[in-house]
Amino acid sequence: xxxxxxxxxxxxxxxxxxxxxxxxxxxxxxxxxxxxxxxxxxxxxxxxxxxxxxxxxxxxxxxxxxxxxxxxxxxxxxxxxxxxxxxxxxxxxxxxxxxxxxxxxxxxxxxxxxxxxxxxxxxxxxxxxxxxxxxxxxxxxxxxxxxxxxxxxxxxxxxxxxxxxxxxxxxxxxxxxxxxxxxxxxxxxxxxxxxxxxxxxxxxxxxxxxxxxxxxxxxxxxxxxxxxxxxxxxxxxxxxxxxxxxxxxxxxxxxxxxxxxxxxxxxxxxxxxxxxxxxxxxxxxxxxxxxxxxxxxxxxx
Amino acid sequence: xxxxxxxxxxxxxxxxxxxxxxxxxxxxxxxxxxxxxxxxxxxxxxxxxxxxxxxxxxxxxxxxxxxxxxxxxxxxxxxxxxxxxxxxxxxxxxxx
Numbered sequence: 001x002x003x004x005x006x007x008x009x010x011x012x013x014x015x016x017x018x019x020x021x022x023x024x025x026x027x028x029x030x031x032x033x034x035x036x037x038x039x040x041x042x043x044x045x046x047x048x049x050x051x052x053x054x055x056x057x058x059x060x061x062x063x064x065x066x067x068x069x070x071x072x073x074x075x076x077x078x079x080x081x082x083x084x085x086x087x088x089x090x091x092x093x094x095x096x097x098x099x100x101x102x103x104x105x106x107x108x109x110x111x112x113x114x115x116x117x118x119x120x121x122x123x124x125x126x127x128x129x130x131x132x133x134x135x136x137x138x139x140x141x142x143x144x145x146x147x148x149x150x151x152x153x154x155x156x157x158x159x160x161x162x163x164x165x166x167x168x169x170x171x172x173x174x175x176x177x178x179x180x181x182x183x184x185x186x187x188x189x190x191x192x193x194x195x196x197x198x199x200x201x202x203x204x205x206x207x208x209x210x211x212x213x214x215x216x217x218x219x220x221x222x223x224x225x226x227x228x229x230x231x232x233x234x235x236x237x238x239x240x241x242x243x244x245x246x247x248x249x250x251x252x253x254x255x256x257x258x259x260x261x262x263x264x265x266x267x268x269x270x271x272x273x274x275x276x277x278x279x280x281x282x283x284x285x286x287x288x289x290x291x292x293x294x295x296x297x298x299x300x301x
Numbered sequence: 302x303x304x305x306x307x308x309x310x311x312x313x314x315x316x317x318x319x320x321x322x323x324x325x326x327x328x329x330x331x332x333x334x335x336x337x338x339x340x341x342x343x344x345x346x347x348x349x350x351x352x353x354x355x356x357x358x359x360x361x362x363x364x365x366x367x368x369x370x371x372x373x374x375x376x377x378x379x380x381x382x383x384x385x386x387x388x389x390x391x392x393x394x395x396x397x
Binding site for chain 1: 324347374
């Protein structure tokens with residue numbers, strides 16, 4: 001098939017959103033370098049779903065891939081949003097937290113291994129209750145051990161976004177890459193509507209949802225580091241840049257002073273005012289300069 | 302959830318493992334890998350109970366057309382017959 005859009009920058013792009021978790025991980029890493037750990041044929045699936053009459057998935061919706069990115073060792077953990085909305089259960093959670101712990105151990109021994117997390121999740125898988133909550137705690141714990149040793153880069157492409165426990169994980173990342181389709185939050189729009197009523201938050205109002213949780217809003221208020229198009233090439237460039245920027249003196253989540261200063265004096269919030277009021281600079285976290293890494297790379301990697 | 306195991310005669314054999322699809326609404330996951338036997342053994346786990354006859358028809362028709370021996374697993378979340386056939390075709394293409 002001739003690709004008549006191949007020369008068009010936007011239509012010729014390779015979409016990230018359209019890819020599943022495994023394809024995202026393999027597309028990000030250097031060609032031929034990626035190998036999956038605990039893959040589908042290891043059949044490490046959830047023992048709790050079939051007990052409740054639900055069909056499990058052979059990888060429990062969590063894909064762990066080790067490989068190289070721009071020639072350097074890199075771990076990728078990708079959540080499969082198509083399986084239970086990316087809900088995190090005991091098994092998938094253990095895969096993610098163990099992978100992050102191993103990357104932290106490698107980094108401590110001099111084999112620096114940054115991690116990239118493709119987050120696409122509504123949070124804890126409700127069918128696994130406290131085991132899912134515990135899984136989130138373990139992921140956060142492992143991430144916090146790795147983070148001072150090597151950058152942990154979160155990528156939220158969409159369409160699901162990162163909510164609940166994975167919203168917390170997104171908040172702990174060294175850097176966050178988003179598309180305008182992305183959403184990041186703690187309580188998802190529907191959860192807020194169910195708990196507090198439609199007057200509080202109308203989850204059907206897409207403009208409102210994206211004005212509050214959307215990737216563009218997160219970027220313009222300094223809560224995400226790069227706003228990129230839905231393209232593997234752009235995501236790859238921004239992730240490589242984010243890793244090259246290294247570990248900052250203080251991560252975003254370590255700057256409660258900045259958060260307090262931002263919230264000081266705010267009574268009623270209009271999402272449209274927050275961009276101009278807060279700006280894209282978050283405390284002393286250096287802005288991510290995409291121009292610092294030339295793209296496309298001269299050697300073709 | 303309903304679990305079925307079905308057998309079909311195979312000619313050619315799969316030579317590699319393949320994994321395609323996702324256990325998401327209207328879709329299914331297919332795993333296929335080589336085994337020593339000369340038939341195709343298919344284990345189906347489906348979210349929708351009571352469609353055994355449809356599964357027999359869909360798989361019977363697929364393996365009549367592509368008699369490829371191997372061990373197959375289908376984890377189904379309400380995929381239509383067309384989607385099941387496409388996923389199987391995709392898996393076999395990747396495993397032969």
